[in-house]
Amino acid sequence: MIEIKDLSVSYENEVALRNFSLTIAKNTTCAIIGQSGCGKTTLLYALAGLIQPSSGTIRIDGQTLHGVRKKTSLILQDYGLLPWKRVWDNMAFPLKARGLKAEEIELKVSALLNSLSLSEYRNKFPAELSGGQKQRVAIGRAIALEPDLLLMDEASSALDALTRETIQNLILNIYKAQNLTLVLVTHNIEEAVFLGQRIVVMKQGEIKHILDNPYFGLDHGRDSLEFYKICLEVRRWLNEEA
Numbered sequence: 471m472i473e474i475k476d477l478s479v480s481y482e483n484e485v486a487l488r489n490f491s492l493t494i495a496k497n498t499t500c501a502i503i504g505q506s507g508c509g510k511t512t513l514l515y516a517l518a519g520l521i522q523p524s525s526g527t528i529r530i531d532g533q534t535l536h537g538v539r540k541k542t543s544l545i546l547q548d549y550g551l552l553p554w555k556r557v558w559d560n561m562a563f564p565l566k567a568r569g570l571k572a573e574e575i576e577l578k579v580s581a582l583l584n585s586l587s588l589s590e591y592r593n594k595f596p597a598e599l600s601g602g603q604k605q606r607v608a609i610g611r612a613i614a615l616e617p618d619l620l621l622m623d624e625a626s627s628a629l630d631a632l633t634r635e636t637i638q639n640l641i642l643n644i645y646k647a648q649n650l651t652l653v654l655v656t657h658n659i660e661e662a663v664f665l666g667q668r669i670v671v672m673k674q675g676e677i678k679h680i681l682d683n684p685y686f687g688l689d690h691g692r693d694s695l696e697f698y699k700i701c702l703e704v705r706r707w708l709n710e711e712a
């Protein structure tokens with residue numbers, strides 16, 4: 471369980487998060503949606519332990535967060551791949567850093583490449599891949615360490631519409647297959663509704679509204695009218711003044 475209590479984060483002359491409180495149950499998904507600049511990335515970095523809040527606390531499984539945590543993986547908005555390393559090395563890198571044996575790394579990375587349909591790209595550099603392929607490498611690298619908390623920043627915003635849906639389906643399948651809590655931030659309404667069991671609408675560093683999403687996780691969610699009804703509801707909250 472994640473408990474965020476009265477969290478505030480300020481940069482030099484700007485408050486990015488203001489008294490933000492939110493509880494996210496273990497092994498659920500939570501989508502955070504809001505306009506650009508409302509503090510989504512800041513919230514994700516705070517959850518990853520990468521920035522120190524000005525005030526307030528974050529507790530994960532009862533432990534107050536101080537700095538990075540082994541079981542948390544973060545996928546950055548621009549994928550965060552190392553451009554000078556090949557696909558295989560990008561994925562193996564966190565496993566090497568954890569000190570796994572070479573044979574173990576080979577087995578694990580091969581299995582991941584296979585499950586992400588990336589085997590034929592193992593020797594390519596990130597610059598030789600499409601956006602969707604890069605995102606799959608980033609996802610593979612993030613789940614290689616078997617996190618219990620996966621944080622994603624704008625998972626699909628740089629992708630074309632069809633690739634975006636493929637990546638969203640992949641993320642949903644990973645969530646269903648692994649025991650993890652997924653927190654993703656996005657400014658894309660359909661992504662929030664497709665991937666968020668709970669949807670938190672943010673505005674200017676604060677929570678504007680929380681919706682529970684009964685249509686989360688349905689295999690053909692996007693084909694149902696109810697799905698778009700929730701999209702409309704989220705849209706109303708996003709557009710509402712004040």
Ligand SMILES: Nc1ncnc2c1ncn2[C@@H]1O[C@H](COP(=O)(O)OP(=O)(O)O)[C@@H](O)[C@H]1O
Pocket residue numbers: 481482484485486504505506507508509510511512513
């Ligand atoms: N490193 C930084 N230094 C100063 N201001 C920042 C920094 N990062 C973000 N901000 C500001 O904080 C606010 C929230 O930013 P951010 O969390 O990136 O929003 P979002 O991800 O929702 O677009 C924005 O107004 C942004 O300009």
Ligand SMILES: [Mg+2]
Pocket residue numbers: 510511512547623
């Ligand atoms: Mg952002």
